[in-house]
Amino acid sequence: MPTIVVEVMPKSELLDPAGKAVTGALTRLGKSEFSAVRIGKRFELTVDGAVTEAILAEAQQLADDMLSNSVIEDVVRVYVLEKTVLESAPA
Amino acid sequence: MKVGVVTFPGSLDDRDAQRAVRRAGAEAVSLWHGSHDLEGVDAIVLPGGFSYGDYLRCGAIAARSPIMTEVIAAANAGLPVLGICNGFQILVEAHLLPGGLIRNNHGDFVCRDQRLRVENASTAWTNGFTVGQEITIPLKNAEGGFIVDAETLKRIEGEGQVAFRYLDVNPNGSLDDIAGLTNAGGNVVGLMPHPEHAIEPGFGPDTPDAMRSGTDGITFFTSVLQSALARA
Structure with a gap:
């Protein structure tokens, strides 16, 4: 069944404490090539039919x-997923 | 005088709010999120907790529950509505109050006896206070950082819609130290601290007089009785 994906991110000017915590962990792991992490949300809406x-x-x-x-948030993208993730997932 | 307290899936402080209503001298009526019946109450409390596990956004799913259709209509018609903590988040998500509440800027859950300054003492829930009065109300949340766009902030500051401000420390990074808001009509009030936890000596916040002796919260509930009498 087709799936519509909605991607949402916290507004760029707002503090993202969760992303900041992950950035801190990356720094501690020595992954200095990644200077920042921001965490958003992805929704998958399954559609019955076309x-x-x-x-x-x-x-x-x-x-x-x-x-x-x-x-507090921006909708980044709304699009139709060509092949659903669930179809390829193990039962 | 009947004050309804709505229970959502994940509400925690609905019983405490009902008790506060009774101690103030009113009848507490338990309202259910899945119902469309406000049971003829004279005021409504949206209690604290973690409705729907804070899924989607704090208060977002509860704000779209059946009873909220009626609460929004009643609030827009002037019925007093108080949102405490998660209830404040629900009011914001229901667009009855402006802005949004995000994760505390330090990232931690905070639980403390919080001093506040009353900024607006002419709302349905604050008329028993005086402007500038300093009160102590327990605060416990992880997502209490109040934010709003600059234009709206200027408007709510200018129009006296800031009801409470944090004193001593800003516990969550809220803009302008804002702890609570009211709407243009003064009938809807939302705040992060929990007045229902400061209503009875021995069970309230610590004060300079004695441990757990703070009862500043009862004034929210006696205020709404006064405003209901004035409306009648």
Whole structure:
């Protein structure tokens, strides 16, 4: 079944304490080539049947209204996944 | 006078809020998140806790629950609504109050007896205080950092919508030391500290007088009784 992916990131000007904690760990591991880490969210919306323009518009609306909060986050991308991750996952 | 306290999946302090309501002299009515019935209450408390395990964003899923359709409509019609901690997060997610609450800037859960300054004493939940009064209310959260865009911040500061400010320390990185807000109508109030935990000598925050003797929180609940009487 087709899957719509919604990617959400904390706004770039906001502190991302979780990302900062991972950055600290990388520094302690000596991975100095990575200067910063930011952590966002990825939603996978499974669709029963074909992804029409209307369904994609609905997903975009959902991304803006519920899956993200525009005060603290940005919707980075909404797109249709060609092959679902679940299909290739072991049972 | 009936004050409803909504229980969401993951609410923790609903019983404490009900007890605070009763100690203030009102009847506490338990309201259920899955219902559309406000049972004729005169005011509503959205209690603290971790509704829906803080999944998606703190308060985000609870803000879209069946009872919130009615709470939002009632709040917009002037019914007093108090959001405590997770309840404050729900009010923000429901767009009844501006801004957002993010993870504390230091990254840790914080639990302390927090001194606050009352900035607005004319709301439904703060009319028993005086402007500038300093009170002590327990604070316990990991995601209490208040943020908002610069334009809205200027507006809420200018229009007296900052209800409480942190004193001594800013425990979570909130802009302008903001601990709590009210809406333009003064009927909706949200704050991160927990007034329902400061209502009874022996069980409240420490004060210079004695350990656990703080009862500043009861004034939230007696205030809403006064405002309900004034409305009647």
